[in-house]
Amino acid sequence: MTHFLDTQDWSRADLDSLLEMAGRLRESPAQKLLEGRSIALLFLNPSLRTSTSFQVGAARLGATAVVLQPGRDAWPIEFDFGTVMDGAAEEHIAEVAGVLSAYCDLIGLRAFPRFEDWAEERQDRLIGALARYASVPVINMETIVHPCQELALMRTVKDRLGPPAGRNFLLTWCWHPKPLNMAVANSALTIASRFAMNVTLLCPGPEWRLDDRYMARAAENVKTAGGSLRVTHDIDQAYRGADFVYAKSWGCLAAYGNPERQTAMAAPYRHFIVDEAKMDLTNDAWFSHCLPLRRNVKATDGVMESPRCVALAEAANRLPVQQALMLKLLGHGIDNIALPIGEEDKADG
Amino acid sequence: MTHFLDTQDWSRADLDSLLEMAGRLRESPAQKLLEGRSIALLFLNPSLRTSTSFQVGAARLGATAVVLQPGRDAWPIEFDFGTVMDGAAEEHIAEVAGVLSAYCDLIGLRAFPRFEDWAEERQDRLIGALARYASVPVINMETIVHPCQELALMRTVKDRLGPPAGRNFLLTWCWHPKPLNMAVANSALTIASRFAMNVTLLCPGPEWRLDDRYMARAAENVKTAGGSLRVTHDIDQAYRGADFVYAKSWGCLAAYGNPERQTAMAAPYRHFIVDEAKMDLTNDAWFSHCLPLRRNVKATDGVMESPRCVALAEAANRLPVQQALMLKLLGHGIDNIALPIGEEDKADG
């Protein structure tokens, strides 16, 4: 049994196959390949896109999604082992994993870091514990990485740029009133380097670099696959020649757990906003963001409403990539997905 | 593409057709005409009937409903344009509308006024913004009007009275411990006048009149369609001869945003409760209410449990009218709805 916790655990061939399956599902969305199956969606944090795209995606495949919010409508969960559970948690992840594995064919979990202690939170223990005890595949719906978003991003990159290898991908930090989860930044760095793009990470200074695990992974990916990786703090240099601009705000690891210091550190950098002037420096780049996005804070209205903004297209791609993922985790491959009517001949040829 | 924001935007023929479709769906409820389709239900306020009837109604048609509660399980939303979003809202309605349009075939929104500033809130900007940016039909699930309730009300009026034109419809204000949304009152006035009924609005005094937009609309409706409109503060006069009594509490516009003043203003009028003595003055009228209803505050137990109370029948009608609405917005007409087995001949004849 395979989990989907981090794209880095999956082969490039399997990732390509997911993206190809997603492309086909987009053409021919209603195929009841998962009739009678079900997926439990555990949200410890809010969701709009993830929840809706999984629910609708499952339904179109004939499956049922059950949304659970432990600590709100379900019981608070203990994720550590060997503890005497006389605190707030009413049950252990071992039982939650076992029970949901009994009822459902797949389990998704969203569990953001709590912004307290990065040394501990970078271990991503919640989803690790779930995967350890689940007897069905577990899907990461965003913890300290967001691999479903990676698939949607790369499906969008391919749709717009064709083969990603050798194209210029800019991941730019941007300001936000609160320190945010680094997951999507870690993920963008992971997947763009995995697909051999020339990756530029733009951030205000060296203290805004992402965690070493993800920096090292990106370096290794480009060594293996091709492409390149550079970090810069020079906005102009970063945007020049970019083919794809991806924006994300993230908290500074040096001030992790200290939101006031974080806010003070970020204050001078509101000008990292993605605006028309910066986009004009690019190679007529596409712009995207994982959403939710604060307009005129992370990107201007002008950028968001320009024809080069593909944030909505990326969000739309969440649905077919997650359908592909559910199918693949339950043993289906591209050959199980029927072509749209009238397209069968092309596939044979 | 058509939205369903306000019945006044729809032709009388289209409203009649919805009610006819609803009648047929009631006879033959399970028709999978929306297989593989989906509706997003955005609730900024609580719901029992609306949520359940849309979910069950969609399911019986083969569709899926996704329930979202922005600000609770999804992100808080900005509805204004051009703002620098550095406050509480994490994303803009433009993106929410775009994303949900990508995943779903229909979007419903419930967004009550916040009881702060009526001049601003009477613009009903939230659903306006959603409709502006959505690329699929938007359904008003109650804002400052409640058009789905109007359909259920009028379906119930027709069921009980036959053709509504010229029948006496009493909309009576009643006391409630808190100032309530005027939506259902605005709606009852709108739809009863639209269907050419003789409409009486009973309220404690002139300061309890509904917003001018809805008063003027009702006057215009009866001018166009027939029927009549009067406002009275005389309980006896109002009930005499009524064929249909519809109760609703609503806040006083003169004290909008000032709940203490509102409560003080309403205090002398607890006797507006619908009771058996008042119902005895009518033309053996049917009684209804949109629910939820506080018993022995808005209507007595005796009225609620009398055989002339059709509040449950009206609530039950929410399901088929909303099924008809979803079908119509997605291109289906009455001819797509199969007759119950054994009834086909009657339709031909």
Next chain:
Amino acid sequence: MTHFLDTQDWSRADLDSLLEMAGRLRESPAQKLLEGRSIALLFLNPSLRTSTSFQVGAARLGATAVVLQPGRDAWPIEFDFGTVMDGAAEEHIAEVAGVLSAYCDLIGLRAFPRFEDWAEERQDRLIGALARYASVPVINMETIVHPCQELALMRTVKDRLGPPAGRNFLLTWCWHPKPLNMAVANSALTIASRFAMNVTLLCPGPEWRLDDRYMARAAENVKTAGGSLRVTHDIDQAYRGADFVYAKSWGCLAAYGNPERQTAMAAPYRHFIVDEAKMDLTNDAWFSHCLPLRRNVKATDGVMESPRCVALAEAANRLPVQQALMLKLLGHGIDNIALPIGEEDKADG
């Protein structure tokens, strides 16, 4: 029309039939016998297992489940009759029951006691009021008894022990930081005695006995069906010879409504935890618990992870027993449930 409020209201033959149907559904889970039907699930308290197993169980039968949380996403409900509803409740259970009966084919309710006044709460008025006004079958999803759990427990007992009559069933109290609902303890006592087991109730002292209604019922059950009932405060004696150990924490009726006193009273009894040493005294007993369970508080990690722990199996059984229940309440019997392919001959024989 039959409700499912308490197993004691059902005949032993009907309970046996439910368990048999559940066994068959387990073998052949996807049978769309309830296509187009729906169940409303009203939760006044959190749920993981109940919510998920009803949702997935309904979906596999072709039905839809609607989850409602009155007071959170739906309106607060009044359960008393004749009250002037000028407090917090926005609507009456009579209307809720009527409306949900109009939309759905079944209604489930979870309504824990509030731990204020046992004399009042032992009347279980909420579900009584719902059942009185509903025109469709009502299912108890845990109030002061938990009959769905009883079915899952007894299905598990039969799976592991074969015929339950005459086997030794130990219901042991255990410590918990908060006073908990007695429902599952009442239920375990009810169903084990109903199935003629030799029931031992182990608790720290006479003040920890369950409510007289359930003690008397258990005594009567064993008088009628066979088996025996004893209460003991001697841990060793209780465990010796047990075939099935069932753990549950519950609040002390003598301190009902007084959590501080309760906590003080319970403090000396943390050693009632189910551990390996106690399990070694048994007849190689199976261990189970309704879950959620606090590890190393109610039972040790060692007990939970031992091959004799069937808590997950019991939780898994929630799904087929509740499917059987929904089917039976809607008129289906064992003959409507198809055998798995290849098994039809055995059934004939």
